[in-house]
Amino acid sequence: MATTLAATRTPLTIRGLGGAIRLESLIVLVILIVGLSIASPYFLSLSNAFNILLATSVIGILGFASTFVIAAAGIDLSVGSVLGFSAVVSAISVNAIGLPWPFAILSALLAGAFCGAINGLLIARARIPAFIVTLGMLGVARGAALVLTNGQPVYGLPAPIVWLGQGRPLGVPVPAIVFILVALVTHVVLSSTTFGKYALVIGDNEAAARATGIRVDRHRILLYTLSGTLAGLAGLLFAARVNSGDPTAGTSYELTAITAAILGGTNLFGGRASVIGTLIGALIMGVLQNGLNLLAVSSFYQQMAIGAVLVLAVWLDQINRGRARS
Amino acid sequence: MSLLDLVDVRKSFGPVEALRGVTFSVDAGEAVALLGDNGAGKSTLMKTITGIHRLTSGTIRFAGADLAGQGPGEIRARGIEMIYQDLALARQQDVASNIFLGREPTRRVFGISVIDKPRIEREAEAMIQRLGARVPSVRYLVGNLSGGQQQSVAIARALTFSPKLVIMDEPTAALAVREVEHVLDLVRELKRQGIAVILISHRLTDVFAVCDRVVALRQGQVVADEAIAETSMNAVVAHIVGAA
Incomplete structure (x- = not known):
């Protein structure tokens, strides 16, 4: 009994905010902000805060996608590639094909949803492990993006789309606004709807989910479709910001997305997750990256830092459980 | 028949x-x-x-x-309700959520159908009382309960919907x-x-x-x-x- 108790013991969390948020991650975020404010005179300002939100928006949205999938004890390694594929499809639809600008939005979301639905179908119906399916999609979607563009970015998007990436109404970057809106909506979906609840229950105890009448396979397909659609939205924002559909956009972003979710307290083995937690996790990485930039640290080191943070976050979680067990 | x-x-x-x-x-x-x-x-x-x-x-x-x-x-x-030997509970969900698993009552807030959590907690509490089960709170995570208490939750789930x-x-x-x-x-x-x-x-x-x-x-x-x-x-x- 003692071991099973320990296995489900929640680490230090703030409950009431609609799920488990790791207190540690909030502390880490605060320490980072305080530390960087001291280390760099440029860090603590409203405009830099907006820069951080802007830089975090794309990986943050991918992080929310990962949160839902990992909540259900799955994994989506393809979000970075699906981002690139969606960015390219979006740019081609309005650039090469010449459709009106709303189709840039529609095609990005549909391209993402399409990839996600294929992931979901292969996982839920063909019963291929999620790790393999989405690793395959990582390759296929990236390859498709390169094939569609011959490896060259598709430059030039309609003005309304460019505004989505570069606009600053009242000084606030549009991607930051989209990011916060997506955070609010996905937070409500995960913490307060049956869709979110069932994702968590499937990740917690799949047999219980089936026994109580939850349609597990259908739900899985929907979860991966959601993940793909959010990756499509992230692709749209990415393309809009750089005013082009770049086939290499989002390379290795899955690493950052998964790290954000895990840092935010999502249980890697399913059953516990929170969007607000992932928001904090993504901000930790956004702040870290911004601070290292301000301190003129090479971006190569940043990638190393992110990888190390992912392993560290999971390790801390294990230590936490080990302590609870003894 | x-x-x-x-x-x-x-x-x-x-x-x-x-x-x-x-x-x-x-x-x-x-x-x-x-x-x-x-x-x-x-x-x-x-x-x-x-x-x-x-x-x-x-x-x-x-x-x-x-x-x-x-x-x-x-x-x-x-x-037809079944109480499974392994209880089929979600251990990281609270007692109330487990009792209403798969049958959550919802209400509309701004056009979104959200789980009616106050109602779930109220009715779960009433069911636990009626069974005379000793569960400290319907907000406790099921994984933190004893075997007997978990059994009570599984029974409550089976009996709540007549x-x-x-x-x-x-x-x-x-x-x-x-x-x-x-x-x-x-x-x-x-x-x-x-x-x-x-x-x-x-x-x-x-x-x-x-x-x-x-x-x-x-x-x-x-x-x-x-x-x-x-x-x-x-x-x-x-x-x-x-x-x-």
């Missing part, structure tokens, strides 16, 4: 025939013990009734309706003596209310204490179907092991 009628129910997994023509019935307000050695097909049979397994052939009728092709959710909605038939898989296997009495009292109470019970148990004393009838399975077939009043523990054991 009985509440539950199984006629020549068969279930195969590939070349393996787990159920080889099972026929028996359960009346309303009747407690039937389903006995059999490990591998006799008890679990498969129950999972076929609850819709987790799809039957290969035969018919299952419940309250006048054919259950063929219906999923676990639809069968629960018709009034079932007509409750299937219990080894409900007393992991319990202390006093908790066993509690479960047996519960079976008597269900019978009194006209609710049928199928009890799967290895503990023959429990079976003889509360059940009206015994159905024994061996190698996927019914080998005995006897009234408790007309049989004995020795006879039942003989049926189970196939000595008679």
Whole structure:
């Protein structure tokens, strides 16, 4: 009994905010902000805060996608590639094909949803492990993006789309606004709807989910479709910001997305997750990256830092459980 | 006609025939013990009734309706609840969420259908009170409760939606003596209310204490179907092991 108790013991969390948020991650975020404010005179300002939100928006949205999938004890390694594929499809639809600008939005979301639905179908119906399916999609979607563009970015998007990436109404970057809106909506979906609840229950105890009448396979397909659609939205924002559909956009972003979710307290083995937690996790990485930039640290080191943070976050979680067990 | 009628129910997994023509019935307000050695097909049979397994052939009728092709959710909605041996609880969810799992009442807020959490907590609390279960709070995560408390949550889930038939898989296997009495009292109470019970148990004393009838399975077939009043523990054991 003692071991099973320990296995489900929640680490230090703030409950009431609609799920488990790791207190540690909030502390880490605060320490980072305080530390960087001291280390760099440029860090603590409203405009830099907006820069951080802007830089975090794309990986943050991918992080929310990962949160839902990992909540259900799955994994989506393809979000970075699906981002690139969606960015390219979006740019081609309005650039090469010449459709009106709303189709840039529609095609990005549909391209993402399409990839996600294929992931979901292969996982839920063909019963291929999620790790393999989405690793395959990582390759296929990236390859498709390169094939569609011959490896060259598709430059030039309609003005309304460019505004989505570069606009600053009242000084606030549009991607930051989209990011916060997506955070609010996905937070409500995960913490307060049956869709979110069932994702968590499937990740917690799949047999219980089936026994109580939850349609597990259908739900899985929907979860991966959601993940793909959010990756499509992230692709749209990415393309809009750089005013082009770049086939290499989002390379290795899955690493950052998964790290954000895990840092935010999502249980890697399913059953516990929170969007607000992932928001904090993504901000930790956004702040870290911004601070290292301000301190003129090479971006190569940043990638190393992110990888190390992912392993560290999971390790801390294990230590936490080990302590609870003894 | 009985509440539950199984006629020549068969279930195969590939070349393996787990159920080889099972026929028996359960009346309303009747407690039937389903006995059999490990591998006799008890679990498969129950999972076929609850819709987790799809039957290969035969018919299952419940309250006048054919259950063929219906999923676990639809069968629960018709009034068959099962309390699983492993309890089938989500350990990282709280007590109230587990009791309402798969049947969450919702309300609309700004056009979004959200789970009515206050109502779930209120009704879960009332159910726990009615069962006299000692669960500290319906907001506790189920994984932090003791085995007996988890059992109470599983029972509360099965009884909250006025079932007509409750299937219990080894409900007393992991319990202390006093908790066993509690479960047996519960079976008597269900019978009194006209609710049928199928009890799967290895503990023959429990079976003889509360059940009206015994159905024994061996190698996927019914080998005995006897009234408790007309049989004995020795006879039942003989049926189970196939000595008679």
